[in-house]
Amino acid sequence: MLSTAHRVRTATDFSHTVRSGTRSGCRNVVLYAVRTGLSEPSRFGFIVSKSVGNAVTRNLVKRRLREAAASALVQRPVGLDVVVRALPPAAAASWSELSSDFEKCLASSVKRFGRDGRRGGGR
Template structure:
């Protein structure tokens, strides 16, 4: 679970990030990223609709995406507002695929934002050590 300061909570936060940020789509997700003040903690929000699957499947996808966000916070703790929208393909994706899509989309968005974001993320965030805890 992400700590409260690292969560997007209101619909205004979500809509501002989606409308004013950059977007990058992958097979399993679409990631919207907007810069915020460099001294503010990075915040993440998740959109997982019923098109992804039943409640069990949606919650599994959300848990995996939250873990990917928690790993991203270790290297990018400030300066970003991120909304992750899971696509129906995420239901059948494993942890490695979701993490790879998340990292690739976040890296691409950071490049598109240019100098408006604090220090650069490494090419690969996290490792597979948490894989066993997130499998169905």
């Protein structure tokens, strides 16, 4: 479980991250990331729509993504806002596939910050 300090909670923060962040997609997820101040903790938000499956399936996907985010916090505890959108194939994905896609997309987004200096101002 992610603590409140590590969750994207408001609609404004979600839309800011999705609209102005870097976008990276894989088979199971699309990840949007934006840099924040170095003194701010990294925060994660999740979008899992009904197209992924029924409530039980959506909750399973969310729990798996939250766990992947918790392990990412160990490596990047400050400076990022991340929104993860689960795609319909995520419903049938195993834990290893889902976490692999999450890590791959996050690494790709973070790598883009170094190349593209205009991405990622604060809020």
